[in-house]
Amino acid sequence: MRRGLNYRKNNERLYVVATPIGNLNELSPRALEVLKEVDIIACEDTRVTGVLLKHFNIQKELLSLHEHNEKMMSLRIVHLIKDENKKVAYVSDQGFPGISDPGNILIKEMLKQEIDVIPISGPCALINALVGSGLDTLHFYFHGFLSAKPKVRREELLTLKKKEETLIFYEAPHRLKESIAEMLDVFGSRRACIARELSKIHEEFIRGNLEELHLLTENEKLKGEFVIVIEGTNIETSAIHSDEDILRYVNSLVDVGMSTKDAIEKASEYLKVKKNYIYKLYHQG
Numbered sequence: 001m002r003r004g005l006n007y008r009k010n011n012e013r014l015y016v017v018a019t020p021i022g023n024l025n026e027l028s029p030r031a032l033e034v035l036k037e038v039d040i041i042a043c044e045d046t047r048v049t050g051v052l053l054k055h056f057n058i059q060k061e062l063l064s065l066h067e068h069n070e071k072m073m074s075l076r077i078v079h080l081i082k083d084e085n086k087k088v089a090y091v092s093d094q095g096f097p098g099i100s101d102p103g104n105i106l107i108k109e110m111l112k113q114e115i116d117v118i119p120i121s122g123p124c125a126l127i128n129a130l131v132g133s134g135l136d137t138l139h140f141y142f143h144g145f146l147s148a149k150p151k152v153r154r155e156e157l158l159t160l161k162k163k164e165e166t167l168i169f170y171e172a173p174h175r176l177k178e179s180i181a182e183m184l185d186v187f188g189s190r191r192a193c194i195a196r197e198l199s200k201i202h203e204e205f206i207r208g209n210l211e212e213l214h215l216l217t218e219n220e221k222l223k224g225e226f227v228i229v230i231e232g233t234n235i236e237t238s239a240i241h242s243d244e245d246i247l248r249y250v251n252s253l254v255d256v257g258m259s260t261k262d263a264i265e266k267a268s269e270y271l272k273v274k275k276n277y278i279y280k281l282y283h284q285g
């Protein structure tokens, strides 16, 4: 076991600073103080961070650490902190580093090298979306981005279908429509919310059920950045599966390229319904 306070006796630390997801006033006074105090700011994209720092009149040496060089740059940052006695902070393009953003490999490397990690609080899109959605905040599950591969994405959604916690997804604008359609197909019409342009001028919470959100995204091209929040399953009502549910489940797997045999096996395992029953249902229906 290691206790963080031991590390704080020396000056070997990395500040992991959350930055605005929209409104620039979201940068906290403490974050500002840290960014002013450090010698070097490592960041995901020097252009994005450059704009933020210019706004706050901060001039610092910038180092680029992104998803394709994170391991290598983490070692460089270890060297800067340990051998050159530099004070370093890391910021990603928006929100909290490490949350669907680079930062996690860096943090693990710091801890491995016994360098303390100090997170500086700030905005995180999933929290704004969850709180504003009006769905259950007591228990929630953050999935981040679904896979871009149709088969993997479908399997991810099928696994999540069982969860009772409120589900939270990040989604790219060009995939929003397809994702909502697929979520409706897999989850059925649960309560849901699209949180759009959080903390920006056009912030909007579109609350309804998945069927309504599907209709909306089919007919209107929503602009901006999005978080999708969906109600968890209600086990009491989801324990019994109609023949229609069973067939929908099998077909959804066959549609993304799974063989009929594998899809029936998977459905049997997941829905706890006998393989023979599903086989007959599928081939007679």
Ligand code: SAM
Pocket: 021, 022, 092, 094, 095, 096, 097, 098, 099, 100, 101, 123, 124, 125, 126, 169, 170, 171, 172, 195, 196, 197, 198, 199, 200, 225, 226, 227
């Ligand atoms: N690290 C960030 C955080 O703490 O939230 C997330 C970065 S991730 C690369 C970017 C995704 O976060 C976007 O595709 C979107 O799903 C979500 N996001 C970030 N800012 C947002 C905003 N202002 N409104 C809605 N969603 C946002």
